[in-house]
Amino acid sequence: MSFKIARIAGTAAVLTLLLAGPVLAENAGPMRETSSTSSTIESLKDQRKALEDRIKAEREKARADKAAATAAQAEAARACVAAAVDKREVAIAAGWSAYASGTTANLAARRTALAAAWAMTDRAARRTAISAAWKTANEAQRATLKTWRAAKKSAWEQSSKDRRACGPSAASEMSESANADASL
Secondary structure (H helix, E strand, O other): HHHHHHHHHHHHHHHHHHHHHHHHHOOOOOOOHHHHHHHHHHHHHHHHHHHEEEEEEEHHHHHHHHHHHHHHHHHHHHHHHHHHHHHHHHHHHHHHHHHHHHHHHHHHHHHHHHHHHHHHOOOOHOOOOOOOOHHHHHHHHHHHHHHHHHHHHHHHHHHHHHHHHHOOHHEEEEEEEEHOOOOO
């Protein structure tokens, strides 16, 4: 980009010299106008016009290049955020799957323990076994829930880091929040 600016600045310097030449010649004293002087002035005017057109074209090209670069950056940011969102959603789904599996296993263990407790004939032993079955099942379910919450939190934290790595425009555009999964 700085090379283009230097090239435009150089072109502007040449244009300045070309424009200053006739002015300096006029200030040098009275000259009689000849056909060669007239053709030189016309030639300089043509050169000036060509340089102005070239400068205009360079500026338009620089604007177009900048717009293309901005569009490419925006597309890259969108793709990066899409990948971060997909990674987060996969992690949340895996955490939910582990939670569901753990809950299913906890329920099966509780069912087995309660069935064994109710098969007991001694009333005191049965009450103790039922109480122990419920206590064990509740503790196991709390541990499963804790694991699910940790997995969900980890997925959102990693998503936030990944989103920030995509660049400032991508990170500021996100309106999602971890509270969206609070009901899970």
